[in-house]
Amino acid sequence: MPRSPFSAPHHGLDFDAFDDARSPRPAPADFDAVVDRAISRRALLQGGVALGVTAFLGAYVGQSASAATDNAASFDDGFSFSPLSASTADAVRVPSGYRAEPLVKWGDPILADGSGFDPATRGTPETQARAFGDNNDGMEFFSHNGRHVLAVNNEFTNLSVMFGDNDGQRPQSEQDREKSMAACGLSFVEVQAGTDGRWRPAPRSELNRRVTPSTPIEIAGPARGHRLMRTRSAPAGTSCHGTFANCGTGRTPWGTFLTCEENFNGYYSASDPAWSPDNHKKRYGIRDEDWGYRWAKIDPRFDVSRDANASNHMGWVVEVDPFRPDQPPVKRTALGRFKHENAELVIARDGRVVVYMGDDERGEYLYRFVSRGRWVEGGSSDGLLDEGTLYAAKFDDDGTGRWLALTPQTTGLADVAEICIRTRQAASAIQATTMDRPEWVAAHPDRAEVFCALTNNKNRGEKPNAGGDAQPVDGVNPRANNRYGQIVRWRPDADDHASETFRWDLFVLAGNPAIHDDANAGSASVTEDNMFNAPDGLAVDTRGILWIQTDGKTTNTGRYAGMGNNQMLAANPATGEIKRFLTAPAGAEVTGLTWSPDRRTMFVGIQHPGEKAPSTWPDGGLPRSAVVAITRVDGGRVG
Ligand code: FEO
Ligand code: CA
Ligand code: CA
Ligand code: CA
Numbered sequence: 001m002p003r004s005p006f007s008a009p010h011h012g013l014d015f016d017a018f019d020d021a022r023s024p025r026p027a028p029a030d031f032d033a034v035v036d037r038a039i040s041r042r043a044l045l046q047g048g049v050a051l052g053v054t055a056f057l058g059a060y061v062g063q064s065a066s067a068a069t070d071n072a073a074s075f076d077d078g079f080s081f082s083p084l085s086a087s088t089a090d091a092v093r094v095p096s097g098y099r100a101e102p103l104v105k106w107g108d109p110i111l112a113d114g115s116g117f118d119p120a121t122r123g124t125p126e127t128q129a130r131a132f133g134d135n136n137d138g139m140e141f142f143s144h145n146g147r148h149v150l151a152v153n154n155e156f157t158n159l160s161v162m163f164g165d166n167d168g169q170r171p172q173s174e175q176d177r178e179k180s181m182a183a184c185g186l187s188f189v190e191v192q193a194g195t196d197g198r199w200r201p202a203p204r205s206e207l208n209r210r211v212t213p214s215t216p217i218e219i220a221g222p223a224r225g226h227r228l229m230r231t232r233s234a235p236a237g238t239s240c241h242g243t244f245a246n247c248g249t250g251r252t253p254w255g256t257f258l259t260c261e262e263n264f265n266g267y268y269s270a271s272d273p274a275w276s277p278d279n280h281k282k283r284y285g286i287r288d289e290d291w292g293y294r295w296a297k298i299d300p301r302f303d304v305s306r307d308a309n310a311s312n313h314m315g316w317v318v319e320v321d322p323f324r325p326d327q328p329p330v331k332r333t334a335l336g337r338f339k340h341e342n343a344e345l346v347i348a349r350d351g352r353v354v355v356y357m358g359d360d361e362r363g364e365y366l367y368r369f370v371s372r373g374r375w376v377e378g379g380s381s382d383g384l385l386d387e388g389t390l391y392a393a394k395f396d397d398d399g400t401g402r403w404l405a406l407t408p409q410t411t412g413l414a415d416v417a418e419i420c421i422r423t424r425q426a427a428s429a430i431q432a433t434t435m436d437r438p439e440w441v442a443a444h445p446d447r448a449e450v451f452c453a454l455t456n457n458k459n460r461g462e463k464p465n466a467g468g469d470a471q472p473v474d475g476v477n478p479r480a481n482n483r484y485g486q487i488v489r490w491r492p493d494a495d496d497h498a499s500e501t502f503r504w505d506l507f508v509l510a511g512n513p514a515i516h517d518d519a520n521a522g523s524a525s526v527t528e529d530n531m532f533n534a535p536d537g538l539a540v541d542t543r544g545i546l547w548i549q550t551d552g553k554t555t556n557t558g559r560y561a562g563m564g565n566n567q568m569l570a571a572n573p574a575t576g577e578i579k580r581f582l583t584a585p586a587g588a589e590v591t592g593l594t595w596s597p598d599r600r601t602m603f604v605g606i607q608h609p610g611e612k613a614p615s616t617w618p619d620g621g622l623p624r625s626a627v628v629a630i631t632r633v634d635g636g637r638v639g
Contacts, residue, residue, distance in 0.1 A: 015371045033348070077547070079570055080639065083579035086564030088556055088584040090615050094605060097633050100582070103191070103603065103620045104150075104201050105626040108132045111190050112204040119401070119622045122162055125178035129210060134158060134183035135625045136605045138249030138440075139343055140257055141191075141594040142322045148199075149207050149322040150189045151595050152256040152592070152601065152627060153246035159181045159292055161623055170292050177298045184244040185212040186329075188322055193333055199601055199629055209325040213242035213295070216328050217318065219387040222417040223333035229421070231310045233301055240313040243329060245584060248342025248440050248537070250317070250355070252434070254381040254393075257320045259329075260340035262360060264314035266291035272305035281422050283467050284339075285361070286311050312421055317343045317357070319385060323550065331499045332385040335369050336406075336423035339404045344441040346500035351375050351505065353384050355451060358438025361459045363465025365427040366393040368403050370498055380528060390419065392432030397475035401490060401502045404430045428467045434458055436477045442538035442546065444573065448495040450572075451507060451546060453535040476504065479519050482512035483559055487548070489573070507546075508571070508578065514562050525576040531563055532580075536604075539593045545639050546571040548578070549590040549604075566590050568604060570639060581639075582630075585609040585617035592627070595638070602630040603639040 010560065082097035082472065092100045104110070107117030107128070114130035117123065123131065133154025142149045154425035157180040172178050183214040190205035202208070203602035218239050223229050229237030243261060265285035277286055286304060296302035301310040315337040320329040335343065338359035345355045351374030357367045365374065371388040404410065406419050413419050418425045420434040436457035443450045459465075461473045463482025473480050476488055490504040510524020510533055534552030541547065548569045553560045568582040568590045584590045584606055592605025609615040610623030618626055628636055 013138070014200045039473060051198075061413060068357075079572070079577075079579055079581070080636070081570075081581060084581065084583055085529070086531075086556075086562060086567070086580070087583035088554075088564050088586070089370050089583070090609075090617050091583075092585060092617070092628055093583045095581060098630055098638070099633060100604075100628045100630045101198075102626040103199065104132050104152075104187075104189055105618065106132060106134045106136070106183070106624040108201070109203060110187060110201065110208045111210065112206075112208075114203070117624075122622065123183075124164070125175055125182050128179050128182040129212065132187045132189065132286050133210065133212075134162065135607050136627055137247050137591050137607060138260070139592040139603060139605060139627065140249050140251045141596060141603065142255060142257065143597050144323045144337060144572060147207065147595075148190050148191050148193075148289045150201075151249070151320070151322045151593070151603075152187045152189070152626065153189055153259055154184055155245060155247055155262070155607070156290060157293075158611060158623075158625070161608075161610055164622075171294055172257060174298055175293055180293055181213050181244075181295060182210075184246070185210060185215065186243065186246060190323065190365055193596070197600065197635060198631065199596060202539045206321065206324060209242060210340065211320065211329055212325060213244040215242055215283060215542070217241065217243060218328050218330045218331060220330050221333035221420065222415075223312075223337075223420045226417040226421065228309055228312050231301070231313065232307045232312070234313070235427070237309075239328075242243045243314075243318050243331075245314070247360070248319075250343030250345050252319070252345055252353075252381065252385075253347065253375060253377070255321070255323070255383075257322050258332075258343040258345065259318045259320065259440075260342050260357070261314050261316055261318065262341060264311070264339075267293050267295050268304045268311050269294075269296045270301050270305035271296065271303050273306035277304075280422060280425070281311070283422075284311070284315065285466065287353045309611075312337070315339065317355075330433075333417075334386050334388055334390070336367055336390050336419075337369070337421050337624070338364065338423050340438045341438060344443050346443045346450075346497045347375055349494075350498065351495040352498050354497040355385075356441040356443065356452070358435075358441055358452055359424065360437050360439050360455070361466065362437055363434035363469060363471045364424060364438070365432045366435055366452060367391065367423070367427070368393070387627075390423065390426075392427035392430060393435075395433045395474070395476040395488075395504060399475070399503055401504050403500050403502075404432055406430065414625040424467060425564070428469050429498065431469075433474065433476060434465055434469050434471045436482050439536045439551075442540045443497075444540050444544060445454060445542055446544065447571065448492045448497060449489065450497075451487055451489050451538050451540070452510075453492070453538050453548070454486050454488060455551065457482045476506070478509070479508070483553075484512070484520065484522060485535050485552075487535050487538070507573070508576065512559055512562065513611075515559065520559070523576070525571075525578050528562060530569060530578045530580050532567055533553065533563055535561060536589070537568075537593060540573070541545045541595065542599060543639060544573060546573050547581075547593055551589040551591060554587065568593075585623070586615040586621070587611040587613035588615065588617070588625075599637045600631060604628050604630055
């Protein structure tokens with residue numbers, strides 16, 4: 001009996017097989033038939049979406065009922081704030097009863113010999129090297145022996161702001177290029193609480209530190225010394241210079257900071273016009289032209305036609321001890337090389353270290369590292385992030401999933417070192433699930449439950465990823481031309497992060513219910529009062545609130561009408577309820593979230609105000625990225 005797509009069970013039939021059964025392939029030579037098929041395929045994809053969303057939202061409702069019982073104690077009083085409306089104001093808005101104050105801004109001096117930010121020059125290479133970097137992203141708050149350090153990523157420079165006075169708003173001189181380089185990397189700032197309970201930076205603390213694209217860095221793990229890591233400036237392949245494109249973060253139970261290198265490809269270029277990228281470079285987006293930074297003009301490491309392997313030094317998770325500014329950071333190559341978003345570290349039941357990591361590009365993968373050794377509270381961390389196995393996630397449409405190990409046997413790559421360097425190719429080889437741009441992963445602190453923001457993916461259902469892997473609509477990525485994004489949640493089987501299998505659901509599909517009545521309206525938990533697009537930053541606090549930060553389109557028109565500027569929302573994992581907590585200044589993204597140990601101050605990152613929309617935040621003048629401290633006026637806990 002022929003199957004109807006709407007009565008056939010969605011489970012057990014993969015989408016391509018389903019599609020082929022419904023829409024037999026035309027003869028390739030028949031151009032009209034190919035076009036017809038493309039059109040009917042699109043119509044069919046929409047049918048698939050409706051089916052998928054219903055199936056997965058059904059699963060979500062079923063699971064949340066039991067989760068509500070588990071978690072009742074954490075949420076007996078619900079959220080303690082009144083949600084905000086969407087906003088296009090050039091301001092950080094927080095609910096009534098809260099205040100938000102900039103703590104440290106791009107260009108603020110943090111080293112002892114620094115000098116104050118000069119908006120007339122927008123800094124020099126010398127002042128910038130001693131100052132808080134640009135475009136703060138992920139951050140973590142560390143405490144040790146009564147002292148406190150905020151460790152912050154400075155992801156990139158806003159060329160149109162930093163060089164807003166130049167022709168074309170681009171770096172023109174060697175000085176300009178050096179300044180932009182000095183604004184990238186990491187900023188470590190000691191913070192102290194005043195008698196009023198409010199935190200302030202300690203500008204000349206010996207714990208303050210800048211790590212930049214020029215800082216000496218160790219290379220550890222399987223790729224250390226590998227032939228692909230040997231470069232002109234680092235012939236042994238055991239050390240290198242610099243970290244940059246630092247996006248999300250993580251932290252270890254032994255008190256170190258994990259910083260994740262994301263869009264590193266945009267800094268490399270070729271001076272030799274005959275150079276062209278090989279498949280490895282292409283997979284990572286390395287081309288003959290950079291994205292306007294022109295670092296190759298001041299440092300041959302960034303010229304791929306002169307130093308073929310130098311770009312293999314980037315794309316890693318880097319570990320830094322925030323209380324040892326004398327120690328070099330360490331690239332942990334066992335965690336793989338890709339466009340790392342963040343690194344969410346949890347401990348498996350038997351003590352093994354598990355790190356969840358997204359690769360933020362359309363159709364790339366979600367990964368997990370499982371250590372060989374075990375962490376014992378107070379014990380040594382030696383080797384824990386250097387030896388273990390990488391896995392990529394396979395999401396099956398029946399709500400189950402598997403972690404597929406990346407080994408020489410499964411991937412066909414030569415050895416573990418090559419898998420670490422060419423991680424994307426390894427995950428393609430095992431046919432993991434191509435994802436809608438995996439951004440931050442956040443784990444619940446009290447139970448084995450994990451969330452990942454899949455920010456959007458206009459290529460879903462349209463074309464393959466950079467490695468040629470298909471991106472069909474599927475259960476976990478259920479919308480073609482996905483403009484709004486979704487958050488997937490999984491629970492490892494046996495409540496053990498080291499399990500090979502898990503169950504998953506879609507925690508929320510973002511959307512716009514004001515203008516759509518199909519799957520683009522989003523989940524039932526999305527309303528005209530809380531809608532958003534492009535979930536990106538995620539963190540679960542100690543009460544179990546899932547905080548969602550957005551990096552989306554802020555046109556506030558068309559499919560984004562009514563969403564306003566970027567924002568931060570709070571979600572209850574047990575009920576699915578979502579409330580808007582913060583709205584960002586014009587053009588800014590909200591990214592980076594950490595707390596003081598007493599949870600009475602929340603630190604939130606405001607990145608690139610003024611990018612694509614005029615802003616004078618925070619001082620009424622030049623827009624400057626900044627970390628904002630959020631407190632309750634009554635001194636209570638935030639959230
Ligand atoms: Fe730097 Fe994917 O965000
Ligand atoms: Ca991000
Ligand atoms: Ca993003
Ligand atoms: Ca960003």
